[in-house]
Amino acid sequence: MARxxxxxxxxxxxxxxxxxxxxxxxxxxxxxxARGVAAKMGYTVGTIYHLFGDLDTFILNVNARTxxxxxxxxxxxxxxxxxxxxxxxxxxxxxxxxAHYNRxxxxxxxRMQDDAPVPKWxxxxxxxxxxxxxxxxxxHVGDDPKAAARLxxxxxxxxxxxxxxSLQGKLDQTGAGAAERMIDDLIALAVGGKKVFVGFDKR
Amino acid sequence: MARxxxxxxxxxxxxxxxxxxxxxxxxxxxxxxARGVAAKMGYTVGTIYHLFGDLDTFILNVNARTxxxxxxxxxxxxxxxxxxxxxxxxxxxxxxxxAHYNRxxxxxxxRMQDDAPVPKWxxxxxxxxxxxxxxxxxxHVGDDPKAAARLxxxxxxxxxxxxxxSLQGKLDQTGAGAAERMIDDLIALAVGGKKVFVGFDKR
DNA sequence: ATTGTTATTGAACACTGTTGAATTATATGG
DNA sequence: CCATATAATTCAACAGTGTTCAATAACAAT
Numbered sequence: 001m002a003r004x005x006x007x008x009x010x011x012x013x014x015x016x017x018x019x020x021x022x023x024x025x026x027x028x029x030x031x032x033x034a035r036g037v038a039a040k041m042g043y044t045v046g047t048i049y050h051l052f053g054d055l056d057t058f059i060l061n062v063n064a065r066t067x068x069x070x071x072x073x074x075x076x077x078x079x080x081x082x083x084x085x086x087x088x089x090x091x092x093x094x095x096x097x098x099a100h101y102n103r104x105x106x107x108x109x110x111r112m113q114d115d116a117p118v119p120k121w122x123x124x125x126x127x128x129x130x131x132x133x134x135x136x137x138x139x140h141v142g143d144d145p146k147a148a149a150r151l152x153x154x155x156x157x158x159x160x161x162x163x164x165x166s167l168q169g170k171l172d173q174t175g176a177g178a179a180e181r182m183i184d185d186l187i188a189l190a191v192g193g194k195k196v197f198v199g200f201d202k203r
Numbered sequence: 204m205a206r207x208x209x210x211x212x213x214x215x216x217x218x219x220x221x222x223x224x225x226x227x228x229x230x231x232x233x234x235x236x237a238r239g240v241a242a243k244m245g246y247t248v249g250t251i252y253h254l255f256g257d258l259d260t261f262i263l264n265v266n267a268r269t270x271x272x273x274x275x276x277x278x279x280x281x282x283x284x285x286x287x288x289x290x291x292x293x294x295x296x297x298x299x300x301x302a303h304y305n306r307x308x309x310x311x312x313x314r315m316q317d318d319a320p321v322p323k324w325x326x327x328x329x330x331x332x333x334x335x336x337x338x339x340x341x342x343h344v345g346d347d348p349k350a351a352a353r354l355x356x357x358x359x360x361x362x363x364x365x366x367x368x369s370l371q372g373k374l375d376q377t378g379a380g381a382a383e384r385m386i387d388d389l390i391a392l393a394v395g396g397k398k399v400f401v402g403f404d405k406r
Numbered sequence: 407a408t409t410g411t412t413a414t415t416g417a418a419c420a421c422t423g424t425t426g427a428a429t430t431a432t433a434t435g436g
Numbered sequence: 437c438c439a440t441a442t443a444a445t446t447c448a449a450c451a452g453t454g455t456t457c458a459a460t461a462a463c464a465a466t
Contacts, residue, residue, distance in 0.1 A: 004431080005431065005432060005444080009444090012444095030314060030316075033421085033422065035421090035422080035423090043445075045424085045446095046425090046426095046444095046445065046446060047444080047445060049423090049424070050444070050445075054423095055423065055424085108367075108371070108373075109312070111233060118372075123375070126373055127375045130375065150388065151388075153374055153375075153376070153385065154385050154388050154389060154392075157365040157368050157369070157374065157385065158360070158361035158364050158365070158389065159364070160364040160367070160368060161360040161361050161362070161365065161367065162361070164311075164360075164364065164367065165359075165360050165363060168311070170311075170329055171356055171360065172326070172333065172356075181353075182353075182357050182360065185353065185357050189357075189392045189393050190392050207413075207414075207462080208462070208463065212413085215413095236452085237455090238454090246414075247415055247416075248415095248454085248455085249413095249455095249456090249457090250413080250414060252454090252455070253412095253413070257454095257455085258454065258455085
């Protein structure tokens with residue numbers, strides 16, 4: 001068969017990404033397959049390859065959708081008060097990872113085949129998250145931009161590690177809210193300004 | 204064909220794990236396959252299923268080998284001086300991940316199918332790493348065991364996050380040693396006892 | 407020797423990703 | 437208005453994957 005011309009190429013890409021996004025949400029990265037997505041949108045595998053060239057590119061587009069949705073979420077719900085921003089972003093990261101585990105973890109489970117480099121349009125979608133945290137951290141480092149960039153990445157990476165290991169059950173933590181408490185500890189250390197763990201209070 | 208009886212079952216398991224370990228090192232988690240390992244050891248796929256029941260169990264055994272090797276490595280090379288222990292373990296984590304990226308990342312890329320729980324013999328091999336750090340951290344928290352456990356996990360998770368994102372190139376960091384500097388910053392915050400990022404020195 | 411046990415294989419099944427040739431609907435040009 | 441070119445879509449095929457299981461053959465026990 002051939003051209004249905006029910007949709008333009010751009011519309012089809014959108015449909016494919018949408019279907020892929022939903023499938024990622026439902027089945028997770030492991031259950032994600034080109035044939036599955038194609039079936040979901042009422043087409044065949046070949047169409048996806050025709051639209052995106054290769055599977056890596058398609059998955060990157062699906063993950064980019066997640067990053068866009070996530071970024072939008074962070075920005076729109078950020079509080080106005082500057083003092084609470086750091087705490088908000090840190091906990092918001094964990095909250096999003098928890099609430100949308102499948103599509104969040106897909107961001108980090110995906111690997112380019114043959115260790116091919118990530119295309120240039122994708123990387124910024126990950127990196128711009130730093131800008132948010134940089135801004136939030138700024139008042140805590142005496143408005144030093146270099147210090148802010150450095151601390152922002154440190155906090156981002158640390159929160160990421162806490163979230164990853166915690167949600168994978170690799171932290172041997174008991175009770176709900178353990179990961180949240182770890183993040184609070186981190187914030188206290190990085191930005192709290194007082195010694196937290198020497199003679200610390202048993203909360 | 205049938206029983207060659209060149210090796211006992213235990214010997215065969217050892218051979219399989221060894222072959223799997225090497226294959227993981229060479230090809231990475233993505234390039235790891237049951238047939239590949241079987242071929243490498245001069246047998247067929249069925250033998251691996253006969254030995255381990257299912258592929259998850261086999262991979263866990265291979266990863267357990269990594270954890271054993273890693274743990275041994277950490278313990279044997281740890282310095283005597285207590286003051287340097289925290290710094291040693293933190294940097295040692297990153298160093299191992301860098302030097303043996305394939306088998307290290309396999310520890311975290313592997314997911315149980317159907318989200319089946321990890322068998323009870325496996326989890327401790329991951330958890331005992333905490334004990335090392337707990338001990339190293341202890342003098343820094345006034346010998347409070349609860350505080351030590353809490354800080355140890357925080358540092359472990361944070362260093363894990365730094366290593367993961369850094370080695371995956373998701374941190375937008377320029378220049379060699381950037382990840383190492385992040386770890387130094389973390390140590391300074393957690394255990395250094397002074398404010399690091401307010402008026403911090405541009406090293 | 408005969409029987410039983412079990413290690414090992416091989417073939418089959420249902421899936422992957424990936425490629426390319428065959429179709430056919432539409433756009434273009436005469 | 438018909439002929440031709442373009443390109444969207446499908447289908448079939450290939451080489452892999454994990455997984456299961458009957459058939460085989462080597463050994464142990466009686």
